[in-house]
Amino acid sequence: MGICFPYSKTVYAVCFPVIQLHTTGATMRVSQEVFEKAKDQLKLLKEDPGNEVKLKLYALFKQATEGPCSSPKPGMLDFVKKAKWDAWSSLGSLSKDNARQKYVDLVSSLVSSKSSIQVKDTTPDSKHGYETLQVTTTDNITKIMLNRPEKKNAITTQMYREIIQALEEAAKDDSVITVITGNGDYYCSGNDLNNFTNIPSGAIEKMAKDGAVLLENFVKHFIDFPKPLIAVVNGPAVGISVTLLGLFDIVYATDRATFHTPFSELGQSPEGCSSYMFPKIMGLSKANEMLLFNKKLTAGEAYAQGLVTEVFPDWTFEKEVWIRLKAYANLPKNSLALSKQLIRGVEKEKLHAVNCQECELLRERWLSDECMNAIMSFFGKKSKL
């Protein structure tokens, strides 16, 4: 169903591209002249590039000329204004220069496409610049794959930062849904315990403080993620990779997966909003078995307790899950995102407060002898093997 956009003359000019641009390097600044040329060439485009592209052009134009969106959010029922406001706001703090560059690039791509209608590229668009992740977008799905299989995808501080960045990009890209999965036989073995080693004496308190700030920001990105977020749990999951599951919208697991939160063994405490979400999902006593007494769940048990949406036999897992996800990713993007935000919105404030409290407690726990001894014991046992 086509949506009729009642564009004003100016907006129409802004939104209908065509240009023969001299390409500028991605890092070069786009001159006013090139930008104006792009704007003019929009008017020459004969074919309608579609609402999504028009919205993107509108948003990039506004960002390039006025900077980040600061106008009040239109009401839910004012669909057109709301869609335009959403598109502009989704650019966040993108600089005017970058917005101009993206605008010119987009116009350029529309002009150079034979029919002047953007052809959707279905080849995986692999994002560069990540060392611990493999991030691709294809078939309307952004897949963030944890990519340290030799370390069971344990999360280093660099990986926390890269996941934050990947989520920020996925929130703004054209994808409809976002998937997190792991490379290799594990989904994830949780926090990389090396994050707590080799700390110079006297710097432990700073390490704990910085760790808590990073963790809070990391979890915040899951709480605030605006599109459907799906975990494809391809193998065992430990620690923070389990607790975060309560913030995903769907969790698919292979029957080989297990779910383990050994916090008290490590002298630590729950995070990822699990102290609130787990009792809510599975009831207090089942949550206590996991979060206090380190009970490792099988995939079947995790399903029975509502942590996992569906379990698949390992040998058909990838195939079945991806067929299903591709179908979901063909659903209308805005409808899905808005519905997710509606469902999650009710709890958001609470979740942020819980996140803050959990991080504060962990900051203290990381300074405790119980925690230090547990981490030394993990690496001590390994060195004796």
Ligand SMILES: CCCCCCC/C=C/C(=O)SCCNC(=O)CCNC(=O)[C@H](O)C(C)(C)COP(=O)(O)OP(=O)(O)OC[C@H]1O[C@@H](n2cnc3c(N)ncnc32)[C@H](O)[C@@H]1OP(=O)(O)O
């Ligand atoms: C700075 C911000 C901090 C935020 C912190 C947020 C709080 C988070 C809490 C948690 O996530 S708690 C959970 C922490 N994780 C663990 O306790 C798991 C520890 N790992 C294991 O118990 C085992 O490795 C395993 C996962 C059960 C797998 O055992 P398996 O025998 O199959 O393989 P391994 O030979 O042990 O592992 C291969 C390789 O990977 C390294 N490795 C695995 N997990 C971790 C890890 N979490 N941290 C660091 N390294 C890990 C392991 O040492 C091996 O390395 P090499 O010996 O081959 O070099």
